[in-house]
Structures are given as C-alpha cells and as structure tokens.
Amino acid sequence: MRSLNLHLKILILLLASLGIGITAYQIFVLGIPVSQEETDDLWNIDAKVDFIASGRGPVKVQMFVPPLNQEFVSLNESFISNNYGVSVNRVDGNRRATWSARRASDRQTLYYRLAMTKRYSGERTQTTGPVFRDSIPVEGPEKIAAEALLSPIRQHSADVETFISEAIRRVNNTNDDNVRLLLGGDTSPSNKVRVIELILSIAHVPMERVHTIRLQTDIQQSPELWLRSYNGQRWLYFNPQSGEQGLPQDRLIWWTGDEPLITLEGGRGEQVSFTLNNSEINAIRLAQMTDENTDADFLEYSLYGLPLSTQQTYQVMIMIPIGVLVILVLRNLIGIQTLGTFTPVLIALAFRETQLGFGILLFTVITALGLSLRSYLEHLKLQMLPRLSVVLTFVVVLIAVISLFSHKLGLERGLSVSLFPMVILTMTIERLSITWEERGAGHAFKVAVGTLIAGSLAFLLMSVPELVYFVFTFPAVLLVLVGFMLAMGRYRGYRLTELFRFKAFLKD
Known part of the structure; x- marks a missing residue:
C-alpha cells in the first residue's frame, strides 16, 4: 500500500511538473502571450525617393533596403513605381533594390514600403564577422599622431569592447592636439568615424559602419x-559620438558599409525621406501572418496549426476537462449530487447553443414533460428499450414543436433547441425516473437541481474567453489538471454538505 501511495505521488508530481514546465517554456522562452488581448507592434515604413531624370537616356536607381536578418521579421514588402522594373540583390550582407527604366524625364517619385514586427525571441540573428584587419596606410605626422593616441587607449582598455569605446571617446575630444591633426579641421561625424577607423586599423581591430533608422513616428x-x-562571438555596437555600447531596441539596421544609401544614374537631385507609423495587432494573429517568424514554430506544432474550422471544434473539446474538474469539485468536495459526472458537462455544452437562461428553461420543460410521459409508460408495464424509444421520439417531437412555436413568435433563440443532445435528454429523463422510483420524488428533485447547478457552473467557466484562450494556447496545463484529479481520487475526507449534516456529532 505504501509503494502504491509513493507511485501515485510521483505520478502526480511528474504530471504537474511537466505541465508547468512546458507552459513556462512557451511563455518565457517562446514568448507566447498569456492573454488574448496582448498585442505586438506592427511597423509600417515608407521610404520615398525623389529625383529629376535627365530624359536623355536610361535611368537606374539603386537603394539599400533592410536585410531583416536581425530581430525583425518582414510581413509585407512592396516596391511602388510607375513604368520601372524592380529587382533586389544581396551584396556583402546587404540587400539592394534596383529600379530601372529605358526612358524617364522630369521629377520622378519611387516608394519602398515595408511592414514588419519583432521576432518572438527578441534576439538578433547572429552572424559571424572578421576578427582581424590590415592597417590603413598612413605616413608622416598623421602616423605619429595616431600612434600617440593608441598608447593611452591601450593602457585604459582590457578587451576589444573597452578598446573601441576608449578610442571613440578620445577621438571625440577635439581639445587633443593629436585628434585635431588627424581631423584636419573637419569635425563632422563622418570624418570622426574615419579617424576612429584609422586608429582601430593600426591595432588590427575590424570595424564596420552601420546605418540605422529609429523606430519612432512623427x-x-x-x-x-x-x-x-x-x-x-558576437557583434558589438557603438555610438560613434559617445562611445556608448549596445544598439538600442528602437533601431532598425538599414545597411552596413561605406557606400551611400542611394546611387542614381541618368538623373540628379536624389533624395530619400522616411515616414513611419505604428499600430497594434493581436500577438497570435500576427504570428500566424508570417512563416518567416522562425521563433513562432509553436504555431506549426500546436492547435493553431489546424484548419480554422477544426480549431473552432477543438476550442470546445479542450474545455471539457475544465467542466469535468468543476463537477469533480462539486461532487467530491462540496457534496452536490448530480446525474453522474459527464451528464452535467454535456448539458453545459448544450447551453453553448441556447445560452444559460433559455437553456435551463428548455431543459426544465422538456425534462418535466418527459418524466410525466415516463411515469405514464411505467403503468403500461413496458420493457426498458421500448420505453426509451418512446421517450426519445417524444423528445424529438417536443423539440420540433418548441422550435416551430418559437419561430412563429419571433423567438429565434428557440430554434437552437434542436441542437440539444436528444439522447442526453432522454437518458436524463430515464435516470431521473429511476431515481424517483428507487429513492423518492424529493431525492430525484434534488439530483435534478444539482445537475442543473453543476451544468450551469461548468458552462460559465467553460465560456470564459480568457480561459478558453489560455487552455487552447497552452494545452499542457491539462496535465496539471490530471495531476489534481489523481490527487482527488484519494480524498476520503468530509464533503462540505456533510459537515452541515453531521454538525451535531462534531460538537459532541
């Protein structure tokens, strides 16, 4: 007996741990939202290209577009133009869009539009890069100034990260004579980056220029x-003005390298302007909109991977254990008597079609009339199978009559009575009549009321949208329910109703 108890405890612990572990993995690792109301940001970016075509020959416009191999995933990408051919090529880790036309004149406008969102993992896709570079050739005073800057940079740094940060900080100190010499009077950000790159190359530290767009509207x-x-091991990002390390979360990498954003052949005056807007969309629906979101593989191997019509069926089915749990608690802990365990749950499912108030009314009317017929048939001394057949036929006819009168009276809710499980009603009537005969009308009435109460509570809990979403999205929680049900199987204590019944004995 002791080994059996130990076996049961281990099984309960295993099921509960497995259910909690899988659910926690989905929430904290995969980032699946725990609420149906949770939303993700959906960004729409428009890059508008304006230029004046010469009109004397072909026009070719090349512009870098986001590589999207970072923490963002593309939902839709479009190239809007009039009489231009469009192609996209990959060049040195970048993506470059090319618009081309045989003839064009006057002012031209092209659009690049991108709809995107963050990946579920929240981590950038890691790519490898160079760890060594050759020195940029430099002679004369510039070489002496660069080496003079390198000495304190080496003394105040411990690794690549601190070395680059210190180099950026030193170059931005324009009071330093060596820095002024290297800048040559040009203190623009691009010239400072050139000097930073020169110093890092002498130390053989590789560096790339990264051009970003800030995800901010207006x-x-x-x-x-x-x-x-x-x-x-990973890419280290630095602000060339302050030396601050780490690319902010609201930055989108547009392209890398020294080349300009746009190049134009056959025209002049090219300009690119960016417009961003942000909206919110349901997180699960957003994940379903794209197959590129590799961190949302749970959609492929979860109930969300089923066809929509099948999903609707399983959203009902997967809540049945919740209804059974309600019945288990009502019977084993509270002591409410019902017609078995599953009859109240099936009645709760029927309430989904009729709604609670109308369903209770229909259930009461049909059951009362059915019991009356069952009582009359008992006097005819019929066997059980013919008696059940007559009751079933009576229930069908009664349902049809109620539906007909409801339609004539304009009560469209009454039409849903046809979806009531006829067999359930028939067996309910039969079991209530047997209870009536064996234990009296009072007990039969008590059982019928208990069944209605249990079915109503099960329906209310099974219809909570947040709970339906949570169980459907995280079905592993049902393992925790199974563990609780197994634990309840060994409960031998008093029920709540029994505490009231035996109140006098407890006082003694």
Missing part, C-alpha cells in the same frame, strides 16, 4: 550612423 529623420565590431 519625426523627420535620416539614417543614423553606428559602428560595430565582431569580437569572435
């Missing part, structure tokens, strides 16, 4: 320059 913006270097 502002005029142009690509923002950042620096990055690969330390052998």
Whole structure:
C-alpha cells in the first residue's frame, strides 16, 4: 500500500511538473502571450525617393533596403513605381533594390514600403564577422599622431569592447592636439568615424559602419550612423559620438558599409525621406501572418496549426476537462449530487447553443414533460428499450414543436433547441425516473437541481474567453489538471454538505 501511495505521488508530481514546465517554456522562452488581448507592434515604413531624370537616356536607381536578418521579421514588402522594373540583390550582407527604366524625364517619385514586427525571441540573428584587419596606410605626422593616441587607449582598455569605446571617446575630444591633426579641421561625424577607423586599423581591430533608422513616428529623420565590431562571438555596437555600447531596441539596421544609401544614374537631385507609423495587432494573429517568424514554430506544432474550422471544434473539446474538474469539485468536495459526472458537462455544452437562461428553461420543460410521459409508460408495464424509444421520439417531437412555436413568435433563440443532445435528454429523463422510483420524488428533485447547478457552473467557466484562450494556447496545463484529479481520487475526507449534516456529532 505504501509503494502504491509513493507511485501515485510521483505520478502526480511528474504530471504537474511537466505541465508547468512546458507552459513556462512557451511563455518565457517562446514568448507566447498569456492573454488574448496582448498585442505586438506592427511597423509600417515608407521610404520615398525623389529625383529629376535627365530624359536623355536610361535611368537606374539603386537603394539599400533592410536585410531583416536581425530581430525583425518582414510581413509585407512592396516596391511602388510607375513604368520601372524592380529587382533586389544581396551584396556583402546587404540587400539592394534596383529600379530601372529605358526612358524617364522630369521629377520622378519611387516608394519602398515595408511592414514588419519583432521576432518572438527578441534576439538578433547572429552572424559571424572578421576578427582581424590590415592597417590603413598612413605616413608622416598623421602616423605619429595616431600612434600617440593608441598608447593611452591601450593602457585604459582590457578587451576589444573597452578598446573601441576608449578610442571613440578620445577621438571625440577635439581639445587633443593629436585628434585635431588627424581631423584636419573637419569635425563632422563622418570624418570622426574615419579617424576612429584609422586608429582601430593600426591595432588590427575590424570595424564596420552601420546605418540605422529609429523606430519612432512623427519625426523627420535620416539614417543614423553606428559602428560595430565582431569580437569572435558576437557583434558589438557603438555610438560613434559617445562611445556608448549596445544598439538600442528602437533601431532598425538599414545597411552596413561605406557606400551611400542611394546611387542614381541618368538623373540628379536624389533624395530619400522616411515616414513611419505604428499600430497594434493581436500577438497570435500576427504570428500566424508570417512563416518567416522562425521563433513562432509553436504555431506549426500546436492547435493553431489546424484548419480554422477544426480549431473552432477543438476550442470546445479542450474545455471539457475544465467542466469535468468543476463537477469533480462539486461532487467530491462540496457534496452536490448530480446525474453522474459527464451528464452535467454535456448539458453545459448544450447551453453553448441556447445560452444559460433559455437553456435551463428548455431543459426544465422538456425534462418535466418527459418524466410525466415516463411515469405514464411505467403503468403500461413496458420493457426498458421500448420505453426509451418512446421517450426519445417524444423528445424529438417536443423539440420540433418548441422550435416551430418559437419561430412563429419571433423567438429565434428557440430554434437552437434542436441542437440539444436528444439522447442526453432522454437518458436524463430515464435516470431521473429511476431515481424517483428507487429513492423518492424529493431525492430525484434534488439530483435534478444539482445537475442543473453543476451544468450551469461548468458552462460559465467553460465560456470564459480568457480561459478558453489560455487552455487552447497552452494545452499542457491539462496535465496539471490530471495531476489534481489523481490527487482527488484519494480524498476520503468530509464533503462540505456533510459537515452541515453531521454538525451535531462534531460538537459532541
């Protein structure tokens, strides 16, 4: 007996741990929202290209577009133009869009539009990079100034990350004579980046220029320059103005390298302007909109991977254990008597079609009339099978009559009575009549009321939208319910109603 108890406890612990573990993995690792109301940001970015075509020959416009191999995933990408051919090519880790036309004149406008969202993992896709680079050739005073800056940078750094940060900080100190010499009077951000790159190359530290867009609406913006270097394990991002390390979450990498954003052949005056807007969309629906979201593989191997019509069926089926749990608690802990365990749950499912108030009314009317017929048939001394057949036929006819009168009276809710499980009603009537004969009318009435109460509570709990979403999205929680049900199987204590019945004995 002791080994059996131990076996049961281990089984309960295993099921509960497995259910909690899988659910926690889905929530904290995969990032699946725990609420149906949870939303994700959906960003729409428009890049407008304006230029004046010469009109004397072909026109070719090349512009970098986001590689999207980071923490963002594309939902839709479109190239809007009039009489232009469009192609997209990959060049040195970047994506470059090319618009081309045989003839064009006057002012031209092209659009690149991107709809995107963050990946579920919230982590950037890691790519490898160089860990060594050759020195940029430099001679004369510039070489002496660069080496003079390198000495304190090496003394105040411990690794690649601190080395680059210190180099950026030193170059931005324009009071330093060596820095002024290297800048040559040009203190623009791009020239400072050139000097930073020179110093890092002498130390053989690789560096790339990263051009980003800030994910922020209602502002005029142009690509923002950042620096990055690969330390052998991951990319390190740096602000070239302050030396701050780490690319902010609201930055989208547009392209990397030294080349300009746009190049134009056959025209002049090219300009690119960016417009961003943000909206919110249901997180699960957003994950279903794209197959590129590799961190949402749970959709492929979950109930969300089923066809929509099948999903609707399983949203009902998967709540049945919740209804059974309600009946289990009502019977084993509270002591409410019902017609078995599953009859109240099936009645609760029928209430989904008729709604609670109308369903209770119909159930009461049909059951009362059915019991009356069952009582009359008992006097005819019929066997059980013919008696059940007559009751079933009577229930069908009664349902048809109620539906007909409801339609004539304009009560469309009454039409849903046809979806009531006829067999359930018939067996309910039969079992209530047997209870009536064996234990009296009072007990039969008590059981009927208990069944209605249990079915109503089960229906109310099974209809909570937040609970339906949670169980459907995280079906592993049913393992926890199974563990609780197994634990209830060994409960031998008093029920709540019994405490009232034996109140006098407890006082003694």
